[in-house]
Amino acid sequence: MAVRIGIFGYGNLGKGVELAVQKSPDLELVGIFTRRDPAAVTTLSGAPVYAEEALERMTEDIDVLVLGGGSATDLPGQTPAYASLYNVVDSFDTHANIPSHFAAVDAAASAAGKLGLISCGWDPGMFSLARVYASSILPGSEAYTFWGRGVSQGHSDAIRRIKGVLDARQYTVPVPEAMEAVRAGKNPELTTREKHTRECYVVAEEGADLDRIREEIVTMPNYFSDYDTTVHFISMEELKAQHSGLPHGGSVLYSGSTGADGAHKHVIEYRLDLDSNPEFTGSVLTAFARAVARMRAEGRTGCITVLDVPPAYLSPLSGEELRAHML
Amino acid sequence: MAVRIGIFGYGNLGKGVELAVQKSPDLELVGIFTRRDPAAVTTLSGAPVYAEEALERMTEDIDVLVLGGGSATDLPGQTPAYASLYNVVDSFDTHANIPSHFAAVDAAASAAGKLGLISCGWDPGMFSLARVYASSILPGSEAYTFWGRGVSQGHSDAIRRIKGVLDARQYTVPVPEAMEAVRAGKNPELTTREKHTRECYVVAEEGADLDRIREEIVTMPNYFSDYDTTVHFISMEELKAQHSGLPHGGSVLYSGSTGADGAHKHVIEYRLDLDSNPEFTGSVLTAFARAVARMRAEGRTGCITVLDVPPAYLSPLSGEELRAHML
Numbered sequence: 001m002a003v004r005i006g007i008f009g010y011g012n013l014g015k016g017v018e019l020a021v022q023k024s025p026d027l028e029l030v031g032i033f034t035r036r037d038p039a040a041v042t043t044l045s046g047a048p049v050y051a052e053e054a055l056e057r058m059t060e061d062i063d064v065l066v067l068g069g070g071s072a073t074d075l076p077g078q079t080p081a082y083a084s085l086y087n088v089v090d091s092f093d094t095h096a097n098i099p100s101h102f103a104a105v106d107a108a109a110s111a112a113g114k115l116g117l118i119s120c121g122w123d124p125g126m127f128s129l130a131r132v133y134a135s136s137i138l139p140g141s142e143a144y145t146f147w148g149r150g151v152s153q154g155h156s157d158a159i160r161r162i163k164g165v166l167d168a169r170q171y172t173v174p175v176p177e178a179m180e181a182v183r184a185g186k187n188p189e190l191t192t193r194e195k196h197t198r199e200c201y202v203v204a205e206e207g208a209d210l211d212r213i214r215e216e217i218v219t220m221p222n223y224f225s226d227y228d229t230t231v232h233f234i235s236m237e238e239l240k241a242q243h244s245g246l247p248h249g250g251s252v253l254y255s256g257s258t259g260a261d262g263a264h265k266h267v268i269e270y271r272l273d274l275d276s277n278p279e280f281t282g283s284v285l286t287a288f289a290r291a292v293a294r295m296r297a298e299g300r301t302g303c304i305t306v307l308d309v310p311p312a313y314l315s316p317l318s319g320e321e322l323r324a325h326m327l
Numbered sequence: 328m329a330v331r332i333g334i335f336g337y338g339n340l341g342k343g344v345e346l347a348v349q350k351s352p353d354l355e356l357v358g359i360f361t362r363r364d365p366a367a368v369t370t371l372s373g374a375p376v377y378a379e380e381a382l383e384r385m386t387e388d389i390d391v392l393v394l395g396g397g398s399a400t401d402l403p404g405q406t407p408a409y410a411s412l413y414n415v416v417d418s419f420d421t422h423a424n425i426p427s428h429f430a431a432v433d434a435a436a437s438a439a440g441k442l443g444l445i446s447c448g449w450d451p452g453m454f455s456l457a458r459v460y461a462s463s464i465l466p467g468s469e470a471y472t473f474w475g476r477g478v479s480q481g482h483s484d485a486i487r488r489i490k491g492v493l494d495a496r497q498y499t500v501p502v503p504e505a506m507e508a509v510r511a512g513k514n515p516e517l518t519t520r521e522k523h524t525r526e527c528y529v530v531a532e533e534g535a536d537l538d539r540i541r542e543e544i545v546t547m548p549n550y551f552s553d554y555d556t557t558v559h560f561i562s563m564e565e566l567k568a569q570h571s572g573l574p575h576g577g578s579v580l581y582s583g584s585t586g587a588d589g590a591h592k593h594v595i596e597y598r599l600d601l602d603s604n605p606e607f608t609g610s611v612l613t614a615f616a617r618a619v620a621r622m623r624a625e626g627r628t629g630c631i632t633v634l635d636v637p638p639a640y641l642s643p644l645s646g647e648e649l650r651a652h653m654l
Contacts, residue, residue, distance in 0.1 A: 016585070020585065023466050023467065024466060095654070102650055126460065128654045129638055130597075132649060133641065135653065136641035138610060258603060258606035258607065259603060264602035266603075267598075267599070267601075268598070270596070270597050270598075271594075271598065272594070273594040273596075274591075274594075275584075275590075276591035279586055280591075283465060287464050305654060306654075307638050307653075307654070308637045308638075308639055310637050311456055311463075314463035314464075315459055315462065320426070322459060326462065326634075327455045327634070
């Protein structure tokens with residue numbers, strides 16, 4: 001019997017989940033839930049659209065509810081709230097607040113006999129898995145994460161808030177020399193500036209002071225001041241034509257050694273090269289939604305993360321099939 | 328309390344496990360078990376050495392027994408036999424026979440209330456995990472595995488069996504153009520010959536017919552005839568000086584797409600670059616031995632593989648620590 005999936009929140013991530021569920025014959029999309037007027041929402045798949053309130057009465061129709069909201073304001077309230085009604089999966093990615101978010105979801109889900117999986121996606125998510133596997137295999141190894149080349153939504157938004165900016169797109173770019181030094185097992189010590197550069201494509205208002213905008217960007221604390229940042233002013237047409245995608249990716253690298261005096265070096269790399277950040281993230285959430293349904297069916301309740309999921313549970317294949325063909 | 332580890336078989340892999348246990352403060356090495364005369368074996372760590380027979384009476388002293396034997400003749404008998412006495416971990420890597428080996432270990436371990444984990448290491452092992460994660464996230468994606476540059480023991484042995492050969496080392500080498508095409512998302516169809524080449528370093532007997540040896544190597548069915556193979560005749564001194572290591576590694580690559588008409592391409596790569604194949608493999612087996620002890624303590628019995636292990640169980644860190652620092 002198909003696992004019945006609901007999606008709450010129909011932005012880029014929700015659409016990514018929708019596309020992934022469509023490609024999974026063992027999953028069934030029950031509906032999209034939105035805070036907008038359902039009549040104003042048209043879905044890619046033709047799935048029915050419901051108002052958020054419908055979630056109160058559809059608990060018998062959905063096995064796993066995937067939350068497509070954002071970490072800043074949506075998920076801190078939504079995930080614990082809906083974990084008391086549904087098995088849930090979210091992509092909460094505010095690293096510093098993961099422990100408190102975990103505790104809130106665990107309390108709600110445990111009390112309701114539901115299972116919630118938080119902080120799913122690729123970072124946190126697949127990159128977290130890469131870190132735990134590699135650090136467990138090679139204790140004492142050096143860890144590196146490089147992001148990009150990819151669009152950072154947070155940095156793009158920060159540029160858009162500058163006076164005189166109409167639109168902007170910011171790419172995080174790993175420094176090739178730094179990555180190659182890590183891949184070669186040199187265990188370099190790298191500053192923030194040595195690991196990534198930032199490329200900004202900015203559409204300015206007509207007559208705006210471009211030098212002032214550029215200066216405000218490159219000196220912006222937290223976002224840009226610790227990086228070598230380049231700013232390109234382009235037209236709105238060029239932005240739409242050349243920079244409308246949301247590519248991303250990166251590498252988790254662990255460099256360690258074994259043997260007498262650490263004579264033998266080992267480098268482990270997990271690398272993603274993604275044309276669409278939200279569609280890939282949605283694909284990850286969908287695979288873990290399958291696992292959540294299985295783990296709940298086996299009696300698991302409370303809150304878990306990707307680190308708690310036996311990998312075989314992500315696959316539609318049986319244990320026998322996996323052992324015969326994938327091992 | 329430390330997890331008490333025993334190692335049966337003290338070749339390269341057993342030594343790799345020994346080194347890894349030494350680097351893990353939460354694991355304790357109880358002893359090395361060997362079919363050789365224990366008095367003739369000196370261990371790297373100073374751990375005590377016992378004859379195989381001692382395993383009959385030390386069941387209360389060991390939490391997990393790691394089997395360092397080979398897949399051809401040792402493990403098919405040893406793993407089921409010792410799974411009736413101990414929780415066990417092996418590196419059984421004869422892919423076609425994994426289902427029957429699994430069944431034999433499952434029967435023995437289940438009957439004895441023990442837990443056995445088979446086919447651990449990097450392929451099968453970490454590469455299997457990469458396959459299951461990637462194929463679950465990107466259904467319908469193309470899968471590629473490249474091995475090397477690394478020493479293939481099986482191919483080296485095959486050359487040594489040729490008349491007139493004193494010693495040999497064979498490197499499996501991935502074809503760079505093929506890897507780059509896959510990394511670029513081109514989904515190429517690749518023949519065996521297009522994916523890897525084989526480099527052989529051969530020490531011949533004095534006066535041996537080098538042309539005949541070369542011809543026997545490059546035409547050898549299964550091992551070399553489907554590959555572009557180069558043969559270099561070198562001295563024993565050069566072999567010892569330049570080719571005494573056992574490096575290996577490779578990449579598992581999945582290339583798939585999402586979105587309307589598969590508009591967005593995604594490439595997932597898991598890559599290993601290893602100076603010492605047996606020491607890295609031993610490190611993997613050791614991390615999974617930790618997980619086996621935990622899963623058995625939770626009541627799990629029978630046979631499992633790496634695909635059944637929640638990743639968090641590999642780490643000495645607690646769930647709280649992992650969520651706070653690794654997620």
